Amino acid sequence: MALEVREKQPSDVETEQLATGCEAIAEAIRLADVDVMAAYPIRPYDGVMQAAAKLIANGKMDVEYIVADGEHSQFEIVKHACAVGSRVFVGSSGVGWFYAMEAIAVTAGLRLPVVAICGNRALDDPGAFGCEHNDALAVRDLGWLLCWAETAQESLDFALTAWRVGEDKRVSLPVAIGLDGAFLTHSQQIVKIPTQSAVNSFLPKFDLGDRLLHPDNPITIAPQVDQDWLMEIRMQNDQAMRKALEVIAEAHADFKRLFGRGGENPYLDEYMTDDAEVVFIGQGTLSLPMKVAIRKLRKEGHKVGLVRLKWFRPFATADVVKSLSRFKAVGVIDRDYSFGSPYYGGVLYNEIRSAMYSVEKRPTIVGFIAALGGREIEQPMAREMFDKLTAAASGGLKSGDITHWIGVRN
């Protein structure tokens, strides 16, 4: 005799599952009731498209899943689907992200809240699959919000937050989520999958309002404005980006209330900083080996901590300044490069230096370029960075010698 088993709908209860960063994002796509997504293969971001395809094939979600003919088409397809009122998702990695760059740029100009992940990958040439942040960082000046996840859980959480913040009428901007290639896109962790009803209370329905492209609302979108109006429109983008800081904070508070996670500060996380004299700051998964290193250094009696920047755009200047001005020295770890930049520093380094300029008693800031092309930060490298940072803090700093490449063979 067959036993009738009434399964609880999986969306009624919060579950835990082992998921990679990519699989966690696919769950977020399901929970957010995304309407259109566009896929094109490039490693490592495409794990999310594979995971989503499985969910669709197994009837777990109803999304228009379009396999595009290239990244440019991928981003154009979702841009246009978004303009008629669809909630959309897209993504890419490395040179694929760059192939889409024209579409990426106009999406911000159009103020369409496309959500994309960038599975961070080194740019060709020479070829490398591994993680570098230069792909995602290419959108930093365009009007895309940009955040970096640390764990698979945070990938899911950021994705839900991305639709909420991007689609908010005060913002109306696209959002990119950086996921460190391999370290996060393809590493499994335990992830809490929230309930559908909790997600529904967090994430309102997408409504473009009077900007919807529809025969009932016959508007002309993106005409030629030329010098007549472009500056005013650019300034509106700037204002939206400023407003985004506040909207992120609201979303963060709501997220914490509903899901009980998200850390103290919406824009950055601190680790062992309470009595710290020197800290490192970086983005993404490099926090994980750095936390191990910091625990070791702490055991030896060193007062060292870590700040992890979650949102790169908008840059939470006030919060970053408030946090970092408490320390004697700050070591900025860039998983990127900016050849020929001031002091030959990485992108984050120069952003931090710029933010700290107006602080009266500012810390010594040292730049480290590390873990490019998919290399891990190994413990001896963390030690080397710590030694250089403490030397700089005690007055060993010479101008011109403040950016260090770490772990480079001779």
Place this chain on the structure above:
Amino acid sequence: MAVETHGTGTLPQIKGVKDVPYDELFVSGHRTCQGCESALVMRHMVKASGPRTIVLGSTGCMYVANTTYYTTPWVVPWMHTQLGASGSAALGTAAGLKVLMRKGKIKDEKINVIAFCGDGGGADMGIGAISATLTHKDYNSLILLYDNESYANTDIQLSSQTPYGAVTTFSPSGSAKRLMHTRWKKNMPGMMAAGHPESRYIAAGCAAYAVDLMNKIRKALELGGPTFVHTLDPCPKGWDYHPQYSQELGHLAVETGIWPLYEVIDGVCNLTGPTRQIAEGRKKRKPVYEYLKRQGRFAHFADEDVEHFQATVDKMWTEWLIPGVIPFTVAQKDQTLLRIEKRPLHEETKPA
């Protein structure tokens, strides 16, 4: 085999000029040149499709000249898309509408989606995305390529649709080189028809045959799925002639056999207008010289250039499997095997 699509089902064929809808959905406010046939194509296009239409316009003349902020000529909803993105714009818009209707987020109704591109945006940069869209049979969209045979918006530079030998700013005629541009025009509609067996409608039209063009647009939208219409648009500025002769040059392009009019419906090719009459032998093809001599862009042509041009057009009519569509024929020994009876068109179709 026909594929299942969802055409609009509301656009009957126009029987004659008196049957053309009165409503104008592309109105004043644009700043296209005098004699611009592409602007006429835009007007005919939305006249044919009606008000329940979303138009996506990729960068080019019909973007820049048509949509100055505050003076849009579009009565229907209109959105810009990037130069190479007409295919993706059509696909994304159609997919968005489809899923929102399926999920009950917007009203389920017939909405036409038309994405247009110029010859540069369509036949050069955007050909990949157009090709992809023409394979997505689940989405209803029409891609209209308005071909004025150059990048006319950026100063008349040559594109893959610029005819052999024509002067453009990238192919001036100089003392050392009479012809800078010696590539033959890419066979875009034929390529789209041959390469996308599940597209239900591919056509070549011309605004000089306005009712024929409007009916082609209606058929495309009626049949549904991804469809493609390519129009040849005389351009006074790019082709260097007086604006009053635009329609005449459109007629000549067809009558000389340079631009055959046809449509491929569910894999069946029909010749239309004068092209059919030429193929039937009821009308003599005019010599290409009649067409070339009216345009400044061919003013530098020597006799041998005209001869080469004529010979290539003749070859299209005598040796291609279908003139203007399939640019090859079948070997004699295989004609029976493939049950293809290639009748010699060349006797009937030699220019007068």
